[in-house]
Amino acid sequence: MARVEPVVGEPAAVADLGGERALLVADVHAGIEVGLRYERGVELDSRADARRERLCDLIRETDADRLVVLGDLAHRIGAPDGDEREELETLIATVTDRVPMTLVEGNHDAGVAEAFAADLAVIGPEGGVLAGDSAADVAVCHGHTWPDPALLDAEVVCTGHEHPQVRLEDAVGGSRVERAWLRGELDPAAFVENGGNEGNCSDPPEIVVFPAFNERSGGTWVNVEGQSFLAPYLPAALPSADAYLLDGTRLGDYRRV
Template sequence: MARGEPTTVEPVVGEPAAVADLNDERALLVADVHAGIEVGLRYERGVELDSRADARRERLCGLVAETAADRLVVLGDLAHRIGAPDGDERAELETLIRAVTDRVPMTLVEGNHDAGVAAAFADDLDVIGAGGGVLGDTVAVCHGHTWPDPALLDADVVCMGHEHPQVRLEDAVGGSRVERAWLRGELDPAAFAEDGADGVGDASDTDPPELVVFPAFNERSGGTWVNVEGQSFLAPFLPAALPAGDAYLLDGTRLGDYRRI
């Protein structure tokens, strides 16, 4: 079955966010907001950092306005700590969700950190389960921490988070820096399904969708250094489901094949 015109998921230059036209609405997509991360770092590692809750909220609301979005879609891990949110983390979530939903509806694709959030804010959010779903018939979304629903392969493009892809870049004098990155390429349908090719149809009869791995919205959340030897991917279907693909910096710079940067 051949596809029609490909659906465009267009990154917002300079930001870990993208827009997509979903039939009758325009969506802003982000992944891995990790609201309350400072609380989590204090609890998990004894690290004290000033909260950037206000800055995260203002960036999200600013991007909704800048892109004229009709909906915000979070590709999992809206919250940082696993379990029911409380204390400062819950306060940040309440303020953030209210600020966004006063402007546009908000959809949360449930990630491995979100079970408590989905329950606590069920009246405020549209929630898509961990297996993912399809928006507007053409854009599939999942977080990426578990095996996705094979039905996502019927979309033109699959968007995911969870991985927090980053690249380590070195200059001629030995200096280095780490930057967040996008990964994009043709998805291997057989590697995307838990049981291999079983249940996903004959891949020869269809054009595989594009896979877009989103950088983390939260710059403090760390990630997978895709070009550093010894780093392993977090998603159970990566890197096999993305046998070839390019990495891009947030400013749009194409780095080429993510496996050979």
Template sequence: MGDAPAVEPVVGEPAAVADLGDERALLVADVHAGIEVGLRYERGVELDSRADERRERLVDLIAETGADRLVVLGDLAHRIGAPDGDEREELETLIRAVTDRVPMTLVEGNHDAGVAAAFADELDVIGAGGRVLDGDVGVVHGHTWPDPVLLDADVVCTGHEHPQVRLEDAVGGSRVERAWLRGELDPAAFTEDGADGVGDARDADPPELVVFPAFNERSGGTWVNVEGQSFLAPYLPAALPQADAYLLDGTRLGDYRRI
């Protein structure tokens, strides 16, 4: 994905590493801990919990990448509101497993108001507007308009969208896979005020925008290469006038609109 990108995906995983100055960070988006509880409550769907697998995969990735910090780009939790019952138990166990090893930062997503309050002592919480971290890496969830200060970053990482691509084979079959989207950000489309919120310097040298796949494979997503598909983030797809899609294994699919 280019020469020495500031944010480097971990091959085969919905995760990336980034240099944050003195720290090497592991970044993931949309963990949706407790999703099985939510699906049971919301839709009456009964699924075996994968809580242990999610936690173990995160802990293993921290070790494998030599990360000094975990940054979750929003939606650490699945259900909106204060977590309780099995969901709270999963969150407590996951957060403890991570923070016993490295500090944990949560960029507040639309599902995270309750978890951010419940675990404020254990987490470094970044508000919904996002923040530019050391190393000029901007982080935001993506459910609301971001703080224009993110345009000062070299690269902006966002979640919320859960990008997926629908791929067809030669005999008419199809499959859906999680994907990354990467491309130069259009500053005017990224800010709520449009061109009025963009300075000349920002417009001349815009950051790269990286849309993360969901860490949780059960959380569904946006089929980005299907015509007429509605996006979730208020700045997408307009803020990515040209972007390539990549599979988790690193395969470059090219312009996501033409896959």
């Protein structure tokens, strides 16, 4: 039985692949401070060291055998250079000194796989399954494009790109926004472009939409009416899904939070 369990308090999960434990994160957006400087003229102190150290701490704390990034390891769209490339080089070298690293290509990763081909295992934009003793159990994709329909044969599909968040209000009108997980049974017809080749529809997989690892990358307020989703198969592929805060609090149906 496939198991994908969030790490309490963190935007990360551990996938049990039988003989291997994989630490999964999505949307690291390394170099985001560089991108915000060019894109919006916003100057922020770099958190590159903190991001790298937290990833390494999580690898150690979870006793992971591998790190899998569900896309958008990098932030700026295009081949990495300058400060962003330097951050990526240090991050990848530090992680791979400890465990192998797999990247599922996201829409921000143009050129990353090529630039670091010697250091990373790469899964293409349409996604794939994680190799292990339970190779068909856990499928991964980023979410910016239509996935390979073969992912529907897995027990769990893990996806990023959406950066799900919930906007929470208190009794006196105050509000805050927090990163969240979305989990529910996947609607196969909505997951496949044009509704074709829907796999084993009698036993559809669970889908887990990951929060962004990078807290500065914004996101989709999933409980706000009229909010547009980013993935082409969302929200249709999640006809019923619960939202969870990073601390494990179950909020129930994300539409009613």
